[in-house]
Amino acid sequence: xxxxxxxxxxxxxxxxxxxxxxxxxxxxxxxxxxxxxxxxxxxxxxxxxxxxxxxxxxxxxxxxxxxxxxxxxxxxxxxxxxxxxxxxxxxxxxxxxxxxxxxxxxxxxxxxxxxxxxxxxxxxxxxxxxxxxxxxxxxxxxxxxxxxxxxxxxxxxxxxxxxxxxxxxxxxxxxxxxxxxxxxxxxxxxxxxxxxxxxxxxxxxxxxxxxxxxxxxxxxxxxxxxxxxxxxxxxxxxxxxxxxxxxxxxxxxxxxxxxxxxxxxxxxxxxxxxxxxxxxxxxxxxxxxxxxxxxxxxxxxxxxxxxxx
Amino acid sequence: xxxxxxxxxxxxxxxxxxxxxxxxxxxxxxxxxxxxxxxxxxxxxxxxxxxxxxxxxxxxxxxxxxxxxxxxxxxxxxxxxxxxxxxxxxxxxxxxxxxxxxxxxxxxxxxxxxxxxxxxxxxxxxxxxxxxxxxxxxxxxxxxxxxxxxxxxxxxxxxxxxxxxxxxxxxxxxxxxxxxxxxxxxxxxxxxxxxxxxxxxxxxxxxxxxxxxxxxxxxxxxxxxxxxxxxxxxxxxxxxxxxxxxxxxxxxxxxxxxxxxxxxxxxxxxxxxxxxxxxxxxxxxxxxxxxxxxxxxxxxxxxxxxxxxxxxxx
Numbered sequence: 001x002x003x004x005x006x007x008x009x010x011x012x013x014x015x016x017x018x019x020x021x022x023x024x025x026x027x028x029x030x031x032x033x034x035x036x037x038x039x040x041x042x043x044x045x046x047x048x049x050x051x052x053x054x055x056x057x058x059x060x061x062x063x064x065x066x067x068x069x070x071x072x073x074x075x076x077x078x079x080x081x082x083x084x085x086x087x088x089x090x091x092x093x094x095x096x097x098x099x100x101x102x103x104x105x106x107x108x109x110x111x112x113x114x115x116x117x118x119x120x121x122x123x124x125x126x127x128x129x130x131x132x133x134x135x136x137x138x139x140x141x142x143x144x145x146x147x148x149x150x151x152x153x154x155x156x157x158x159x160x161x162x163x164x165x166x167x168x169x170x171x172x173x174x175x176x177x178x179x180x181x182x183x184x185x186x187x188x189x190x191x192x193x194x195x196x197x198x199x200x201x202x203x204x205x206x207x208x209x210x211x212x213x214x215x216x217x218x219x220x221x222x223x224x225x226x227x228x229x230x231x232x233x234x235x236x237x238x239x240x241x242x243x244x245x246x247x248x249x250x251x252x253x254x255x256x257x258x259x260x261x262x263x264x265x266x267x268x269x270x271x272x273x274x275x276x277x278x279x280x281x282x283x284x285x286x287x288x289x290x291x292x293x294x295x296x297x298x299x300x301x302x303x304x305x306x307x308x309x
Numbered sequence: 310x311x312x313x314x315x316x317x318x319x320x321x322x323x324x325x326x327x328x329x330x331x332x333x334x335x336x337x338x339x340x341x342x343x344x345x346x347x348x349x350x351x352x353x354x355x356x357x358x359x360x361x362x363x364x365x366x367x368x369x370x371x372x373x374x375x376x377x378x379x380x381x382x383x384x385x386x387x388x389x390x391x392x393x394x395x396x397x398x399x400x401x402x403x404x405x406x407x408x409x410x411x412x413x414x415x416x417x418x419x420x421x422x423x424x425x426x427x428x429x430x431x432x433x434x435x436x437x438x439x440x441x442x443x444x445x446x447x448x449x450x451x452x453x454x455x456x457x458x459x460x461x462x463x464x465x466x467x468x469x470x471x472x473x474x475x476x477x478x479x480x481x482x483x484x485x486x487x488x489x490x491x492x493x494x495x496x497x498x499x500x501x502x503x504x505x506x507x508x509x510x511x512x513x514x515x516x517x518x519x520x521x522x523x524x525x526x527x528x529x530x531x532x533x534x535x536x537x538x539x540x541x542x543x544x545x546x547x548x549x550x551x552x553x554x555x556x557x558x559x560x561x562x563x564x565x566x567x568x569x570x571x572x573x574x575x576x577x578x579x580x581x582x583x584x585x586x587x588x589x590x591x592x593x594x595x596x597x598x599x600x601x602x603x604x605x606x607x608x609x610x611x612x613x614x615x616x617x618x619x620x621x622x623x
Contacts, residue, residue: 042370042622045601049365051357053460059608071402073412076449076613084431086565089445089613114403127407129395142372143603147611165379179594251400287364289461289603291618294376294421295393304605306461308364 004171009248012222012256016113019229020260021066022120029119030139032108032262033234036187037146044287045060045149048308051095054277056191056269057103057304060093067206068101072302097302098267100208100241105292106265108135111258118259131297141294144264146234146287148307149184151176152275154195161195166242167221168194174227180284186232189288192220193271196239207240211286219243222253229261235290236306255294264291266305273306281309313337316540319488327562330536334574337543338391340438343576347437349457350426350576354548355464355507363465363601367622371593374552375509375583376421376618377412389414411524415614418526418555423606424579426453427607436573451613458578459608464548465506466602467623469494470589472513479513479520480532485557485613486512488537500598504546507602509586510534514553525554533557536567543575549604551580551619580604580619588621595623 007015017210026036059291073094097104099275108118109132117123118135126134156176162168172190177184177272183276196207199218203209208217219240230235242253257263278284286309292301315333318325325333336446341507343353379391392412399405415422426436427450435441436453444450471486472478474494491510494500502508517532518525525531533554556568564570573579592598601622606615 015478027527034513039370042372045364045367045370048361048364051360053360053463055457055460055605055608059456059459059610060612062610074449074612076445076447076611078445084563084565086429087443088416088429088439089427089450090414090416091449091613092412092414092616093607093609093612094410096408096410097408098408107362109407112404123397123405123407127395127397131393131395131409132407134587135440138378141376141618142374143602143618143622145370145372145620145622167360187512245463250402251404287462287607289620291374291376291603291605293411293618294374294378295377295409295411296381298393298411299395299409301411302607304459304461304607306603306605308360308461308463 007223009250012248015225016256016260017115021262030135030264032069032118032264033142034264035142036232036234037144038187041147041187042145044145045286047147047287050309052277052309054272054273054307055304056271058268058270060139061101065206066156068206070096070101095302097300099117100268102302103268103270103304104300105137105203105290105303106258106267107137107299108258108262111252111255113252113256113259132299133297137292137298137301138294138296140292144235144290146187146189146288148189148286149182150191150193150211150274150278150284151180152193152278161199162218162240164216164218164243167219168192168224169221170223172229173224182284184231184233189235189237190233191274193275194219194240197272217244220254222246222248225257228257228263233263235264235266237269239269239271241267262268266303267277269305319540322489323345325537326528327564330562330567333539334570338574339576348452348454350578351548352458352578353544354460355462356505359505360463361384363463363558366465366601369623370512371591371623373588373616373621375585375588375621377584378416378491379616380419384524386524388421391420401586411614415616419582419583420616421584421618422614422616423455423604424572424581426572426576426578428572431471431566431567431572436576440610450613452505455612456608457614458606462549462604464602465507465599466502467502467506467599468509468585468588468592470498470509470511472511479517480554482530482532485533485535486510486538487535488541489543491538498598502547503544505548507549508553509551509583509585511589512552512554515586529558531558534568536562538558538568539571542571542577547577549580550573550577551556551583553583553585555581583619591623
């Protein structure tokens with residue numbers, strides 16, 4: 001891709017095909033780019049200076065809104081089955097975590113493109129009514145711990161949020177990293193903060209602003225794929241996701257990193273509190289922990305990633 | 310402070326009376342101890358210094374999950390199985406997506422979960438002196454809720470291995486784990502337990518289940534820990550407790566909750582149905598019984614608990 005020039009659709013497709021990580025981690029392919037997180041890398045513990053923790057998750061999204069048309073369920077009920085004076089209260093929770101409302105982790109099997117699923121697998125074979133057989137979320141059952149790096153786009157642009165007309169480009173991520181004095185490295189978890197809360201405040205309380213999936217929303221441009229792959233990022237977390245629709249009329253942009261590169265995606269995060277911590281501490285790196293629920297054959301899981309600084 | 314009769318009983322390795330257990334829960338209650346931060350209960354003992362010390366325990370970054378697979382199969386111990394349904398969507402250009410729905414009854418005997426402080430109570434009330442009839446509605450609770458831990462729980466974890474202490478594969482019915490055994494296990498394993506720690510007690514549930522039709526608690530009786538373990542939790546100011554087995558049931562006192570009383574009396578959240586066999590193996594291999602423990606409950610506003618995947622890091 002020429003320097004600071006928006007790539008063509010052919011550029012994007014060719015890049016994904018040429019740089020795909022299919023077969024790279026044979027033997028443990030189901031875990032994808034998490035294989036880049038070596039024990040040395042997990043020594044992210046040295047980044048912890050204050051002992052402060054901050055959640056990167058939104059609250060469980062039970063309220064119906066234009067961007068939460070199938071809200072998560074949560075109800076509480078008393079159980080009186082015990083004899084005597086001892087009682088208890090219980091919860092049921094239900095969720096279809098994908099979409100644009102719930103903070104969740106995408107398993108590598110969650111999406112695929114014309115060339116197939118992650119690692120070259122065939123969706124017709126791997127996806128069964130009882131769960132997915134390859135690249136499922138329980139590949140990460142022992143959790144993910146690595147160095148996390150935050151890039152703060154509103155701070156860089158001196159604007160409260162990213163708009164549809166000005167998506168975040170890959171070279172901009174490089175500029176921001178330089179500005180923050182932080183260099184994303186292989187095995188890192190990269191977080192891109194785009195100001196989703198401030199955007200929602202100005203747009204009727206939602207980021208996508210339309211009652212169906214087919215709206216338009218601001219976010220990251222496919223040119224970010226270069227930034228992610230060149231640095232061998234293992235995990236990408238974001239508050240806004242791919243700008244949609246895009247000029248290429250392809251159904252995925254940066255989500256291509258999931259099935260071509262094996263990069264873990266943490267969707268719909270709440271990054272405003274983390275951005276505040278980074279400003280306060282004057283540094284943009286921290287220890288990240290993610291512990292997906294252990295769902296055999298699942299395509300994802302609600303998750304509450306925690307940054308420790 | 311003079312030793313409470315329950316502590317004396319444990320020191321003498323004597324099984325305490327019901328009156329001793331009940332008076333201990335009243336006399337050593339933590340109600341009011343953390344003032345306006347009471348919602349988080351004993352996790353107030355986990356200070357920034359405590360977290361920093363926990364992080365320093367990470368040497369090799371070996372990670373061990375303590376969560377079971379979410380159980381979708383109906384059994385007598387899993388009468389409300391986890392729902393997990395798949396959907397496949399074609400997209401333009403030959404692409405597609407697979408999505409799922411999951412529904413979880415967070416409590417019970419099969420899902421690995423954290424109990425919030427509002428979850429259980431006795432006739433004296435719920436955690437911090439709240440009235441459960443006022444505190445809890447169908448939309449959740451006002452106080453002692455799981456979102457107190459939205460920013461996660463990171464602390465030092467310590468594992469006590471009872472099968473190793475006893476030289477038997479599992480804790481059976483009729484022979485519950487007593488408080489003095491926790492002290493003996495800590496001593497034998499050369500691991501100290503102190504304020505703000507997460508205490509995990511391994512009882513060999515997997516081996517017990519193998520010998521009992523694959524189940525631990527298809528109904529009573531089921532083995533586990535005895536009420537005499539309460540002083541070990543309270544005197545050491547444990548912040549979080551996790552067990553693969555629960556309070557043994559029935560108990561000789563006719564009490565509904567014995568160990569679970571730590572939730573409403575001491576403000577200690579419990580990690581129920583953790584799987585500790587892999588962690589016990591890892592501890593034996595590493596030659597140490599402490600590690601960093603991370604717990605990240607889902608942010609369920611007003612929730613009584615959450616399915617979790619607590620991770621131990623060596």
